[in-house]
Amino acid sequence: MEEQTDKRRGKGHFQNCMKVMDMLRKAGLLFAVSTTQTRENTEVLGSDEFIDFLVEKGCILLWNFHYVPVGKTPNMELMSTPEQRDYMRQRFQHFRATEPMLFVDFWNDGHLTNGCIAGGRKYLHITASGDVEPCVFCHFASDNIKEKSLLETLNSPLFKEIRSRHPLNDNPFRPCMLIDEPAQGRDIALNHACRFTHPDAEVLFTELADQIDEYSRQFKPLADAAWEQYQLNKTKKGKAAAG
Numbered sequence: 001m002e003e004q005t006d007k008r009r010g011k012g013h014f015q016n017c018m019k020v021m022d023m024l025r026k027a028g029l030l031f032a033v034s035t036t037q038t039r040e041n042t043e044v045l046g047s048d049e050f051i052d053f054l055v056e057k058g059c060i061l062l063w064n065f066h067y068v069p070v071g072k073t074p075n076m077e078l079m080s081t082p083e084q085r086d087y088m089r090q091r092f093q094h095f096r097a098t099e100p101m102l103f104v105d106f107w108n109d110g111h112l113t114n115g116c117i118a119g120g121r122k123y124l125h126i127t128a129s130g131d132v133e134p135c136v137f138c139h140f141a142s143d144n145i146k147e148k149s150l151l152e153t154l155n156s157p158l159f160k161e162i163r164s165r166h167p168l169n170d171n172p173f174r175p176c177m178l179i180d181e182p183a184q185g186r187d188i189a190l191n192h193a194c195r196f197t198h199p200d201a202e203v204l205f206t207e208l209a210d211q212i213d214e215y216s217r218q219f220k221p222l223a224d225a226a227w228e229q230y231q232l233n234k235t236k237k238g239k240a241a242a243g
Contacts, residue, residue: 001050004041018057025058032061032102039067039077042084046091051099061102064088068137068178069212070204076211082219089173089226110175111230118177119162120154131197134162137178138185139201140193161192173223173230178204180219182212 005014024031033054035045044050045064054062066085067078080088089108096103110116117123118135125133131141132153142158153159162177165184174180177188186205189196196202204212 001044001053004044008036008038021057021059030060031058032063033059034063034065037064037066037080037084037088039080039084042080042088046088051095051101055099055101059101061104063104063106064092065106068204069208070137070139070178070201071198072200074200074203074208076208076215079215082215082222085219086222086226107176107179108173110172111227113172113175115167115172116175116177120159121163121166124154124159127197129197133197134159134188135178138189139198139204140189140196142192142194158188158192158194162188171223171227173227174216174220179212180216180223182209182216 002014005017006012021031037045051062066080069076069079085107088105092103092105092108095101113122116135118138120134123135125136125138126145127133127141130144130146132143132145132150133139133141142156143153145153148156165177165188168175168177168181168184177185179185186209189202189205
């Protein structure tokens with residue numbers, strides 16, 4: 001809401017968004033909302049009140065990203081906890097069954113895409129300067145679109161290395177090479193990329209490495225339980241349909 005939005009994006013931004021939403025709805029145009037889940041706003045983003053508010057404004061889709069400690073002054077204290085991440089996964093299940101909106105969750109929907117889609121598997125990110133990154137949060141690259149074609153970049157050693165490791169593990173609820181399989185992410189960034197693309201991007205793989213590893217260890221049992229339950233539910237639905 002207003003307090004959380006303006007704290008992240010600047011004073012007055014929330015009210016500007018409200019004006020634009022009203023204009024879009026009045027004009028009959030479809031629009032979506034992008035949110036950044038942090039330790040401080042998880043309960044707001046996961047509340048019925050927030051989603052009902054978006055529905056009332058006319059939003060048709062919510063795309064939830066999770067704060068990743070990359071770029072300038074990365075802050076581990078802003079990352080949603082493993083429990084908050086799992087909580088949002090459960091809330092999105094609820095919203096999908098009860099709300100007239102579409103919902104996409106950056107990390108928690110790995111089971112719907114068969115794991116990570118980065119590195120040219122289904123997706124990549126090109127910066128304003130032309131650097132071709134595996135993902136919008138993977139601030140490292142080997143090629144620039146101004147120097148090589150997209151096809152050459154897709155077939156680069158860096159992108160081939162990333163795709164060769166797919167899937168990173170046997171649980172698509174743990175899809176991210178930065179957060180869920182940090183040892184693999186560090187190896188790719190430090191040993192297979194040619195350069196980092198943003199100031200201080202290497203901090204995630206150096207100074208924060210131990211903290212990211214601990215986050216991964218804490219989230220694993222939650223993700224494993226979620227994956228086991230997801231498979232069990234699919235089996236039950238399959239038997240019910242056959243019956």
